[in-house]
Amino acid sequence: MSTRAYRGRSPEQRVAERRERLLAAGLDLWSELGWSGVSVRGVCARSGLTDRYFYESFDDRDALLLAVFDRVRDELTGRLLAVPFTGEPRAVMRAMFTTLITALADDPRHARIAFTEPAGSPALETRRHDALLAVAGAVAEGVSSVAPVPPGGVRGPALFCVGGVGGLISAWLAGRHPATPEELAESCTDLCARVFGV
Structure with a gap:
């Protein structure tokens, strides 16, 4: 070269x-x-x-797809981690979900790749699982910084919340859960606040 x-x-x-x-x-x-x-x-x-x-x-098409997925994952988790982890717990949760839903609404391409498109290959499935863990880690960090840590820790509740929120967002993106972005963020906040007991 x-x-x-x-x-x-x-x-x-x-x-x-x-x-x-x-x-x-x-x-x-x-x-x-x-x-x-x-x-x-x-x-x-x-x-x-x-x-x-x-x-x-x-190297091949799959390498490109993994790189595209990584780009989407990094964009979404980066925006979540930029949310200030200060203040009342419900307000932190609401800010995180509002940020996530706004990001998906701003770029529907990211929404399809992150939430509605089947993984399609073992490598992509592994990446999606890793992304779930990364987002759950961000949620756990945000909640634990402003609320008492449950006896069993925050990792389990965070994973449960992210999985449930992912399903709710997928239904919303597909038009099967009618709501405004604000209403969806509030629903996600209510559900996760109950899980974390805040």
């Missing part, structure tokens, strides 16, 4: 830019067609790049 700058960008910068274009194309296609509809050819066509550049960044 050339080590010379081109149009003011280093080879590393150009590789990173091409990777971003491929990730953006993968995100769009996954949200439009489902994971099974994503192909190397389709991603290359959408991104305007050749397969040579695809394999420069990814």
Whole structure:
């Protein structure tokens, strides 16, 4: 590979830019067609790049899908962790759920990939399970910082809440649980407040 700058960008910068274009194309296609509809050819066509550049960044289609999922997971968990963990416990929970639901409403592509699209492969299923644990960890951290820790700890209740909230959000996204985002956030808060006893 050339080590010379081109149009003011280093080879590393150009590789990173091409990777971003491929990730953006993968995100769009996954949200439009489902994971099974994503192909190397389709991603290359959408991104305007050749397969040579695809394999420069990814070993195969599954590697791209995992990278797209990781991007969505990091975006959502990052927004959750940015919520201030201070104040009354119910207010912290409500702020976290409002943040999550707002993020999904802002970018429905993320909603499909994170909540409504089947995992599709063992690797994606593992990633989704890991994401569940990561979000539960964020919830546990937020709750434990403002409320008494239950005798059995917060991990179990946090996992239970995140699983239940995920089901509720999935039904909402599919139109089977009519509610405004504010009403949905309040429902999630009520349910989890009962689980944590706050």
